[in-house]
């Protein structure tokens with residue numbers, strides 16, 4: 539998830555978080571979802587979603603590139619300010635990665651990994667993880683779930699390897715109030731639009747990443 543790759547390198551250690559997060563409940567009580575995106579970005583994202591709606595199959599390469607760009611931006615404006623993720627920790631890469639087929643094809647288009655659909659064991663590490671280094675081998679092209687799961691627990695567990703247990707949260711956990719316009723509400727709109735368009739047009743079930751890819 540957000541624990542691998544170059545954007546992880548410069549994650550400051552906000553001292554107040556070390557003091558605050560002793561339990562999961564305390565982490566979730568954090569007021570992460572405050573503020574709204576800058577006006578120019580609000581407009582840009584709204585226009586993008588309006589144009590994208592109902593046109594899920596139109597240039598998926600462009601749509602996914604922009605969708606991921608907005609997810610990353612909105613995560614950086616909210617949850618990522620509080621995340622304690624760091625490079626080398628791949629704890630999130632053990633959980634299920636429910637993704638759209640179009641996201642698997644996007645990875646195939648941009649990396650050496652080929653889609654080979656097959657029901658596989660969905661437990662254990664993601665086949666696209668470099669287990670030795672904890673790096674994601676397709677970081678730039680990773681699917682939406684890998685961008686929205688994070689941990690905000692105790693930073694003393696930073697980068698202690700993939701086997702350290704962290705409390706993992708999806709961005710959905712941090713929405714302050716349903717119906718309120720906020721950074722996270724924009725982010726959820728982006729995710730919902732992606733899912734709604736590609737599910738409706740392709741009529742396919744969302745599958746775990748391991749359905750599309752194996753280690754080889």
Ligand code: SF4
Pocket residue numbers: 539540542628630631632635664665666667668673674675676677680681684
């Ligand atoms: S694609 Fe796999 S290795 Fe990469 S971030 Fe997602 S779960 Fe981790």
